[in-house]
Amino acid sequence: GAGVSQSPRYKVAKRGQDVALRCDPISGHVSLFWYQQALGQGPEFLTYFQNEAQLDKSGLPSDRFFAERPEGSVSTLKIQRTQQEDSAVYLCASSLLQGGGGYTFGSGTRLTVV
Amino acid sequence: GQQLNQSPQSMFIQEGEDVSMNCTSSSIFNTWLWYKQEPGEGPVLLIALYKAGELTSNGRLTAQFGITRKDSFLNISASIPSDVGIYFCAGTTFPTGTASKLTFGTGTRLQVTL
Numbered sequence: 001g002a003g004v005s006q007s008p009r010y011k012v013a014k015r016g017q018d019v020a021l022r023c024d025p026i027s028g029h030v031s032l033f034w035y036q037q038a039l040g041q042g043p044e045f046l047t048y049f050q051n052e053a054q055l056d057k058s059g060l061p062s063d064r065f066f067a068e069r070p071e072g073s074v075s076t077l078k079i080q081r082t083q084q085e086d087s088a089v090y091l092c093a094s095s096l097l098q099g100g101g102g103y104t105f106g107s108g109t110r111l112t113v114v
Numbered sequence: 115g116q117q118l119n120q121s122p123q124s125m126f127i128q129e130g131e132d133v134s135m136n137c138t139s140s141s142i143f144n145t146w147l148w149y150k151q152e153p154g155e156g157p158v159l160l161i162a163l164y165k166a167g168e169l170t171s172n173g174r175l176t177a178q179f180g181i182t183r184k185d186s187f188l189n190i191s192a193s194i195p196s197d198v199g200i201y202f203c204a205g206t207t208f209p210t211g212t213a214s215k216l217t218f219g220t221g222t223r224l225q226v227t228l
Contacts, residue, residue, distance in 0.1 A: 004156070031214065040119055042202050042218030043157065056215060091156050095214065103214075105156030 002026075004106035006092050012112045013082045021077045021109045025094030033103065034067055034077050035091040043091055068087060082113045118203055118219035126225045127193055135201060135222040136187040143205030146179050146186040147216070152199045160201075161188070195226050 005024040013019050023058050031050055035043035036059075045059040048086035051072040060067070064083075069075040079086055089110050118139045127133055135145075138173050141187035143165055147158040149157035163186060170177055176189045186203055 033215075035216075035218075039222075041127065042204075042221050043216075044117070044218070045215050048215060059215075071157075093156070102162065105158070107155050 002039060004092055004094050004104050006090075006109050008109060009020065009107065010110050010112075012114060013114055015075070015083060016079045016081050017113075019082055019096075019111065021079075021111070023075045023092030023094075023106060025073065025075070025092070026096075026104055027073075029094035029096050029104075029105075031095040031097070032075050033093045033095075034075070035093065036061075037089040037091055037108070039088070046077070067094035079111075082111075084113050086114050087111055087113045116217055118205060118217060120201075120203055120219035120222050122222060124223040124225070126227060129193060129195060129226055129228050131193055133190040133193055133197075133224060134187060135224075136185060137203030137219045138185045139205055139217075140184070142183040143207060143217075144183070145206045145208055146177070147204045147206070148175075148177050148188045149204060149218075150199045151202060156195070157202055163174045164174070168228075190224075191225075193226050195228065198224060198226050200224070 007022045033048050034046040037043040047067045048056040049069040064080045066078045089108040091108045093105045095103045118137050120137045132147040147162050148160045157197045161177040166183050167181050176190045200221045200223050202221050204216040206216050208214045
């Protein structure tokens with residue numbers, strides 16, 4: 001597709017449930033980022049991939065969060081044993097090159113933990 | 115995590131008015147970016163600034179990269195109703211540090227009345 005596609009758009013999870021969020025970047029984009037955006041806040045960095053290599057995961061808030069991009073294209077962000085504080089919009093962004101900030105963001109997945 | 119300080123937090127203006135907003139950081143960035151986010155969508159890049167002191171325009175938008183590299187501002191001239199949204203600044207230390215990891219501001223919510 002022409003843009004970054006994220007699915008599902010909305011996810012309601014019961015506390016303690018595991019969830020998986022998918023990101024389809026723009027074809028050929030090398031860099032892929034995950035950000036977390038809490039209500040009323042700016043996005044916060046979670047993790048970064050260059051192709052299939054996860055080069056930075058310093059923003060992942062706990063070991064319940066795990067991301068992968070096994071073939072260097074589609075990426076999945078997994079959250080285990082969800083907690084209420086995990087409720088947020090999870091944004092994926094991709095870029096053709098390594099840097100400069102010229103990313104294209106997806107529309108995000110809004111996760112609500114009840 | 116760290117978020118840059120943006121002001122004002124929100125503003126109501128009349129159509130045709132000019133708008134100014136700014137962003138400050140306690141640390142230096144090598145690239146400053148301005149994004150706009152509308153409800154249910156991801157941020158969309160408006161302007162990118164790569165050099166201290168740089169002044170860049172994109173239509174009715176003008177942004178400047180502060181000389182100290184710790185601040186930036188965005189001006190919107192002759193506002194129109196479709197300017198409504200949340201404006202975020204973002205900084206990155208690229209090409210040094212983690213490639214292209216963005217630190218976002220807290221956002222300025224703009225509402226335009228007819």
